[in-house]
Amino acid sequence: MPVEHRVAARGRLRARVVGVVAGRVSVPGMGQEGEGGASGRGRCVGWPALDERRGPLQASLGTLGQWLQPGMADSAQAQKLVYLVTGGCGFLGEHVVRMLLQREPRLGELRVFDRHLGPWLEELKTGPVRVTAIQGDVTEAHEVAAAVAGAHVVIHTAGLVDVFGRASPETIHEVNVQGTRNVIEACVQTGTRFLVYTSSMEVVGPNTKGHPFYRGNEDTLYEAVHRHPYPCSKALAERLVLEANGREVHGGLPLVTCALRPTGIYGEGHQIMRDFYRQGLRLGGWLFRAIPASVEHGRVYVGNVAWMHVLAARELERRAALMGGQVYFCYDGSPYKSYEDFNMEFLGPCGLQLVGARPLLPYWLLVFLAALNALLQWLLRPLVLYAPLLNPYTLAVANTTFTVSTDKAQRHFGYEPLFSWEDSRTRTILWVQAAGSSAQ
């Protein structure tokens, strides 16, 4: 069992850390570090003061300048790297964590930072890579700084994904914007040079005017106008990340950043898909079409999004000049369909049927119901949280074509989807079936 403990350094740096260290628990200062732990690897389980913290890590890794020598990454002598994944216990974060463990040969230590740590992290402790679970909050600058210190690469995927009105706009801003600012500042202060940010298609659109974005790419001109707190926060955070590219980090070298913009992610662990499945089961196996089949909604498989993060993080060092400050849509071979028709690719084989070749309700009635839901949410807020799937924002997103067609990630860092559409579909169906049966 992992031991949870408060970690203090200089009285300022505090983060709740659960050390899961290659099969054993690391308790700082108690002589229980993993074998060979004296080198300082995985020192985040016991945070010394910032400057001291750089010492042991640099002793084992050399100076930052050293490990960045051209060609070194390819050599057999390449240093093992420390990765930090914020939001590593979320839907996407878990896939990124597992993908790094499977596909990043240079991984020496993996720090998983999240507000809520998943029990599945336990199973990772048997592997060869040191996995350090850190319970922390991205809105707490000192917790972020403690987690980032000594990491070579940060994949910042933590975020508050809320388009249903569960959280206040202030909280969404705090987590998504201030949290990202804290990550950037932590990189700058501690000398971490490589930052990959999980942005979203939502930073582009659909916009408030309902303009379609049809098979667009990163250079497509589109009027990005937002009002909802979630896309506003993601757009602001993305800008912070891109503007931070080139900033001098502790040690004098430049920060290299890029942002990945997934469209709607699906796959194992996708809660909204599971909710639709359960809703269909409750309705006797039927779902009712609300959106015209002609409205295309971009979707991408979570395993491919995770793979893109791993590749981008790996290649940022070698291709800093090309990739630094760039944005990349996440894409794969998933077909272009409406949101509901796409979901039926998985829910159909699980026994559900989508009723209606056309929407059963006229659009004006959906708009009315969405507005009614928004009103009810506002009226009931002092008493209870009413947060249905249908609201004016989700209706507008679902009802506006937004699809991407690009190869920028392939051109810039050699990305090819790891999972074919058939694989992605099969994996998702198996997960929906399992998640559905465990719900009954």
Ligand SMILES: NC(=O)C1=CN([C@@H]2O[C@H](COP(=O)(O)OP(=O)(O)OC[C@H]3O[C@@H](n4cnc5c(N)ncnc54)[C@H](O)[C@@H]3O)[C@@H](O)[C@H]2O)C=CC1
């Ligand atoms: N789900 C989707 O379709 C899409 C998601 N994204 C982005 O991908 C990222 C991951 O999203 P999902 O995995 O879907 O969401 P998720 O909610 O499953 O995962 C987010 C993770 O961040 C953690 N987190 C939230 N607030 C935190 C805080 N204050 N401090 C530390 N950790 C915190 C959560 O505990 C959670 O584990 C987000 O940044 C989101 O904006 C982008 C495009 C599409």
Ligand SMILES: C[C@H](CCCC(C)(C)O)[C@H]1CC[C@H]2[C@@H]3[C@H](O)CC4=CC(=O)CC[C@]4(C)[C@H]3CC[C@]12C
């Ligand atoms: C919940 C919506 C579908 C309900 C439609 C209804 C009520 C008519 O049946 C989802 C439709 C589109 C989704 C969003 C989209 O995939 C883009 C996103 C990107 C993100 O970064 C976060 C999630 C989301 C906003 C996603 C949320 C659910 C939908 C609005």
